[in-house]
Amino acid sequence: MKSKVGIGVIGAGGRSKGVVGKLLGASTLLELVSVYDPDPARSEDFKSSLRVPDTRQEQCYQEMLSNPKIGWIMVFSPNCYHMEHILASFAAGKNVFSEKPLATKIEDCQTICDAHKSSGLIFATGFVLRYAPIYRKAKEILSSGKLGKILSIAANENIATDHGAYIMKNWRRNAKFAGSHILEKCCHDLDLMNWFTDSLPSKAASFGGIGLFVPENASLPEKFSDAGRKSFMGWDDPAGEPCPFKSDKDIIDHQTAAMLYRSGVSGTFQATLSNAIPERRIYFSCTEGTMITELYSQSLVYCRIGEKRETLSFQGDLHGGGDAILARELAASMLEGKETASGGQEGLRSSVLAIAIDESRLSGKVYDIEPVWKKLGV
Ligand SMILES: NC(=O)c1ccc[n+]([C@@H]2O[C@H](COP(=O)([O-])OP(=O)(O)OC[C@H]3O[C@@H](n4cnc5c(N)ncnc54)[C@H](O)[C@@H]3O)[C@@H](O)[C@H]2O)c1
Structure with a gap:
């Protein structure tokens, strides 16, 4: 029997609610362990919209990186913070889903791709189209x-x-x-x-x-x-x-x-x-x-x-119905360790x-x- 996969979410705004909601609907084996947003009201709204009262609301994103129950970090912060969140997640041994764009500078995109390559972990990106x-x-x-x-x-x-x-x-x-x-x-x-x-x-x-x-x-x-x-x-x-x-x-x-x-x-x-x-x-x-x-x-x-x-x-x-398919294929990636249709290279x-x-x-x-x-x- 497959074991549960724990997820941590960084950035609890509009996009996170849409993607994570569909993702949780795609498999009961995915467990939303933690959420972090610098605005606590956003985390609260996220938890009540997705009806996940037991999800931990963290004071800083580093707390979820040290949680062994979490295998995947999902990054939904504004674009200028993507690099920090992605690099920290790979360094902590977590697989990553990040929203597009990868980052706001070419050097940062390259740093992210290099970190992914040396991590040996899965990197999925939100190129939903x-x-x-x-x-x-x-x-x-x-x-x-x-x-x-x-x-x-x-x-x-x-x-x-x-x-x-x-x-x-x-x-x-x-x-x-x-x-x-x-x-x-x-x-x-x-x-x-x-x-x-x-x-x-x-x-x-x-x-x-x-x-x-x-x-x-x-x-x-x-x-x-x-x-x-x-x-x-x-x-x-x-x-x-x-x-x-x-x-x-x-x-x-x-x-x-x-x-x-x-x-x-x-x-x-x-x-x-x-x-x-x-x-x-x-x-x-x-x-x-x-x-x-x-x-x-x-x-x-x-x-x-x-x-x-x-x-x-x-x-x-x-998004032309892409959101539901992205959620389904991302759920399969999380559960079966497969790459998705969009990763770091598409972002770069x-x-x-x-x-x-x-x-x-x-x-x-x-x-x-x-x-x-x-x-x-x-
Ligand atoms: N693939 C798509 O089609 C699609 C669609 C919409 C948004 N996005 C992407 O998703 C990301 C989020 O967009 P959104 O529409 O949800 O924006 P949003 O403004 O609704 O949410 C952003 C959230 O990030 C939080 N935040 C701000 N600073 C942070 C930090 N330092 N660390 C963690 N969280 C922080 C904010 O408090 C807010 O709750 C962006 O990268 C955006 O480009 C992708």
Whole structure:
């Protein structure tokens, strides 16, 4: 009979409740032993939402690292703390699940990957879109050769106004906590592009700025209906600034990037933070056909040149149903010691691309990523 696996959670905010709730639902052999959050009210809310009254509420995360009942640490802290929490967990001999992005600097991502390698432990990361059926199907179609080879990809993540306003209210608005928006949020999409091309980006160039969430636009919501005004105030966030226009911030609200992959594939990515029609779309132009995925409508359309268009529909939440599958596969990894579909390398590679894109935007120059890959040995 399999024995129980104990879990400790660092950071008890919104994401932890969703992932851990689904994970505990996936197996009765997983036991939530401890939770730590610097805000005790968050730990309490976490425990009552997940109905786990016997879970220990720690005063510091180090307490869970010395608990022999715990085999896995799950990291849901803001991005700037991921490295500290992951390194301490590996040093204590614990397997780790960490939310994306791996960290906010390339060197830190590399330090994490090195620590993982020498630990011999399992490292799973929260690249949930890799688990979503729509993207697994897209990968299957590309790998089948039906559409020939990818020539070019145009992807975007154009989120709704309430989502963008939420970002501009909470810790994500400051790069010192989150990294840039393209790193914090769009590392998912950049990871998908790396996965679909089966290659690494050689060069990146980018432009962008902040044009909407600035103090001069604070009265803009007055032009809108109640629903529009509410949207500009963002999702509820107990710890957030009340005004997304006036909050102090150093991230931007619109950005476009262009990439060239080693395989010769060219690509673009657009990220915007306030839209009436949100879209998360990838257009694949291939030598023998075309494919389009769109996550909000959960639709995948593909067509070989001159043949009938195929349309597939998928079910699921904001992450295309990936959350439930991630929980199931992570539970199997915890119980059977298997690797998951996303680990440290996916985190490293998508972070490198996001950081290169931002460096290019700041310098106004094309960023040559090859020297970075060479240094990282990939
Ligand atoms: N994979 C996904 O799709 C997805 C979705 C949402 C969030 N995330 C990631 O999950 C992580 C958490 O995001 P969230 O939405 O839950 O944010 P959140 O603000 O809801 O929660 C963050 C929690 O971390 C706590 N915290 C702050 N400083 C800490 C520290 N030093 N040590 C431990 N905890 C600390 C806060 O008190 C808060 O409870 C982020 O890395 C984010 O990028 C991933």
